[in-house]
Amino acid sequence: xxxxxxxxxxxxxxxxxxxxxxxxxxxxxxxxxxxxxxxxxxxxxxxxxxxxxxxxxxxxxxxxxxxxxxxxxxxxxxxxxxxxxxxxxxxxxxxxxxxxxxxxxxxxxxxxxxxxxxxxxxxxxxxxxxxxxxxxxxxxxxxxxxxxxxxxxxxxxxxxxxxxxxxxxxxxxxxxxxxxxxxxxxxxxxxxxxxxxxxxxxxxxxxxxxxxxxxxxxxxxxxxxxxxxxxxxxxxxxxxxxxxxxxxxxxxxxxxxxxxxxxxxxxxxxxxxxxxxxxxxxxxxxxxxxxxxxxxxxxxxxxxxxxxxxxxxxxxxxxxxxxxxxxxxxx
Ligand code: ADP
Numbered sequence: 285x286x287x288x289x290x291x292x293x294x295x296x297x298x299x300x301x302x303x304x305x306x307x308x309x310x311x312x313x314x315x316x317x318x319x320x321x322x323x324x325x326x327x328x329x330x331x332x333x334x335x336x337x338x339x340x341x342x343x344x345x346x347x348x349x350x351x352x353x354x355x356x357x358x359x360x361x362x363x364x365x366x367x368x369x370x371x372x373x374x375x376x377x378x379x380x381x382x383x384x385x386x387x388x389x390x391x392x393x394x395x396x397x398x399x400x401x402x403x404x405x406x407x408x409x410x411x412x413x414x415x416x417x418x419x420x421x422x423x424x425x426x427x428x429x430x431x432x433x434x435x436x437x438x439x440x441x442x443x444x445x446x447x448x449x450x451x452x453x454x455x456x457x458x459x460x461x462x463x464x465x466x467x468x469x470x471x472x473x474x475x476x477x478x479x480x481x482x483x484x485x486x487x488x489x490x491x492x493x494x495x496x497x498x499x500x501x502x503x504x505x506x507x508x509x510x511x512x513x514x515x516x517x518x519x520x521x522x523x524x525x526x527x528x529x530x531x532x533x534x535x536x537x538x539x540x541x542x543x544x545x546x547x548x549x550x551x552x553x554x555x556x557x558x559x560x561x562x563x564x565x566x567x568x569x570x571x572x573x574x575x576x577x578x579x580x581x582x583x584x585x586x587x588x589x590x591x592x593x594x595x596x597x598x599x600x601x602x603x604x605x606x607x608x609x610x611x612x613x614x615x
Pocket of ligand 1: 291292293295299300301302303304305306427428429430431432468469470471478479480481482
């Protein structure tokens, strides 16, 4: 069976961007692929979080993965820092990654802008750690949101370059993947391009109904158009993206028509959208509460996942050492 790998950083709770961009695909893929889903705690160190925050967030994401429907009987769920083989591959990949190309990665440039006093090497080599996460399992597909496409390009470059340098056909070039018709980008409700934790515009899977409704109510809108069939400004397009993903086709068609006829009432649209979001999030939230309180279960799943992920990575690293030229005595 084809291998699939992806992960999310434990920097707080899962939001709708994470859910529709990635986790929903994880859940669908687990039936058809050999899946490994991890919690990217090493990746979260780029912002120097407090140890107690990492510990809490790792547990949170684990419970949220399970609440979303990732089944440890079908997919391996593990914590990134439990698999130290990743670091060795990260080193090999870094030896073949160039300053110029790493510096051009948009997410690096964005982060460097966001945290100008902490532009660290981990931030710079984020794409090679991401490549190591995936290549160590020789995965062929990576379910991620649209925002990760450049990092995926870098990952393929890492695989290709390793194969070229050592004249082998060892690493597959992993493809970004989603079960939706096309890569998903969940916008922010504040009219901004993307829902993201650092943008402070998220609806979380643990939000209660009142919080969800309130956040939707506050979404940025414009005045009702006066010209039929007007082009939608970004903030309105964003609301329609949500309807597309969360509501029925009839609901979306109804509000499209209202927009086109200059009869749209954003209060009604938001009420409908909030209801649809509460319907999706409510059952997940309940399961998050159940899983979060079962420490023994979470620990068992993490331990079992670590063992299986380590076995997979260790096999790759044995072969990679051989390819790189290290002799068996060094193993
Ligand atoms: P965050 O942006 O909340 O810090 P990560 O960077 O850890 O989350 O991303 C985890 C996964 O969630 C990635 O696959 C990413 O593509 C996806 N993701 C995050 N935000 C969005 C979004 N707004 N739309 C689509 N996918 C997203």
